[in-house]
Amino acid sequence: MRSMPSAIRFDRTGGPEVLYLAEVGSEAPGPGQVQIRQRAIGVNFIDVYHRSGLYAVPGLPSGLGSEAAGVVTAVGPGVSEFKPGDRVGYGGSAPGAYAEQRVLPADRLVPLPDGISDELAAAILLKGMTVEALVERTVPVRSGDTVLVHAAAGGVGLLLCQWLSNRGVRVIGTVSTEQKAELALAHGADEIVVGHDDFVARVRELTGGRGVRVAYDSIGRTTVPGSIECLALRGALIAYGNASGKPEPIDVLTLAKGSLFVTRPVLFHYIAERSELLASARAVFEGVLSGGLRVHIGQRFALADAAKAHVALESRQTSGATVLLP
Numbered sequence: 036m037r038s039m040p041s042a043i044r045f046d047r048t049g050g051p052e053v054l055y056l057a058e059v060g061s062e063a064p065g066p067g068q069v070q071i072r073q074r075a076i077g078v079n080f081i082d083v084y085h086r087s088g089l090y091a092v093p094g095l096p097s098g099l100g101s102e103a104a105g106v107v108t109a110v111g112p113g114v115s116e117f118k119p120g121d122r123v124g125y126g127g128s129a130p131g132a133y134a135e136q137r138v139l140p141a142d143r144l145v146p147l148p149d150g151i152s153d154e155l156a157a158a159i160l161l162k163g164m165t166v167e168a169l170v171e172r173t174v175p176v177r178s179g180d181t182v183l184v185h186a187a188a189g190g191v192g193l194l195l196c197q198w199l200s201n202r203g204v205r206v207i208g209t210v211s212t213e214q215k216a217e218l219a220l221a222h223g224a225d226e227i228v229v230g231h232d233d234f235v236a237r238v239r240e241l242t243g244g245r246g247v248r249v250a251y252d253s254i255g256r257t258t259v260p261g262s263i264e265c266l267a268l269r270g271a272l273i274a275y276g277n278a279s280g281k282p283e284p285i286d287v288l289t290l291a292k293g294s295l296f297v298t299r300p301v302l303f304h305y306i307a308e309r310s311e312l313l314a315s316a317r318a319v320f321e322g323v324l325s326g327g328l329r330v331h332i333g334q335r336f337a338l339a340d341a342a343k344a345h346v347a348l349e350s351r352q353t354s355g356a357t358v359l360l361p
């Protein structure tokens with residue numbers, strides 16, 4: 036690393052072109068904080084929402100990114116859990132992960148076990164903890180249930196398919212291309228619908244007209260009405276993302292046609308307590324180390340090329356996880 040660390044910044048919200056690399060200087064850790072030399076950074080769709088303005092950032096100019104892994108370089112007063120040289124990761128920080136160096140509260144970091152590389156941690160922490168929260172703590176699913184997973188070959192999607200499959204759940208996925216279909220089928224999906232034109236009819240067909248117990252919808256505006264149509268009696272829509280834009284409001288009476296449930300979970304609310312954060316990360320790491328979760332890193336970009344990573348993610352050219360390398 037150069038003496039003056041660099042980070043991706045943006046001064047105004049907009050397209051990928053608003054992102055630029057700047058020297059930001061070194062920051063010393065304050066009380067309860069840890070300074071990290073970052074070795075790999077995870078790219079997530081929430082970064083697009085922050086950059087575009089769909090989700091507000093605390094202030095502009097701003098950094099970007101919520102997930103990374105690296106090595107502790109200094110600790111502030113009062114930090115006893117970590118020391119210089121420790122390998123740590125995080126998923127779900129305030130925007131600012133697209134950086135060579137970062138200072139964060141110690142209580143938001145997780146120690147990285149042997150066998151979990153920096154790159155792997157950056158690829159899986161935020162996405163994997165999201166999947167843990169969705170499957171284990173949002174709506175209960177049982178072996179034999181059938182569910183719908185949109186964007187099944189995406190960063191979250193491939194992990195979600197595997198986690199559900201490991202639980203004995205039958206997964207119907209949607210993707211945009213045959214290539215993505217193959218990837219999702221190789222990562223736990225049982226059936227794949229290519230394209231969104233007729234996914235409601237296909238899901239009805241594949242479930243003998245009954246519909247699915249849960250629809251995991253990360254696409255939002257273009258798919259939420261159809262996902263509701265796909266639900267079985269007393270089924271649940273988990274609307275957890277907006278890749279196609281903010282969904283239209285849902286008329287509560289729509290839910291009366293099947294006594295349906297709707298929730299809009301946010302990872303941060305499921306890892307708010309340190310004990311929850313550590314337990315969720317542990318479940319993800321155990322999944323990887325036991326072989327139950329395979330991590331597909333589909334794309335790698337240099338940190339300076341973060342804008343290119345965003346172009347790829349937003350134009351649906353990516354599959355699996357995307358990482359930036361400082």
Ligand SMILES: NC(=O)c1ccc[n+]([C@@H]2O[C@H](COP(=O)([O-])OP(=O)(O)OC[C@H]3O[C@@H](n4cnc5c(N)ncnc54)[C@H](OP(=O)(O)O)[C@@H]3O)[C@@H](O)[C@H]2O)c1
Binds near residue numbers: 165190
């Ligand atoms: N609620 C939470 O706490 C939480 C936490 C983490 C992630 N998420 C959400 O989970 C979703 C997945 O995140 P990710 O980072 O893993 O991204 P991703 O799924 O790898 O990328 C998004 C995928 O969405 C699909 N898509 C469909 N319509 C799209 C459109 N109009 N524009 C762009 N993509 C479209 C594409 O797959 P196809 O080409 O196959 O259609 C695309 O590859 C995002 O919606 C994200 O916001 C939510």
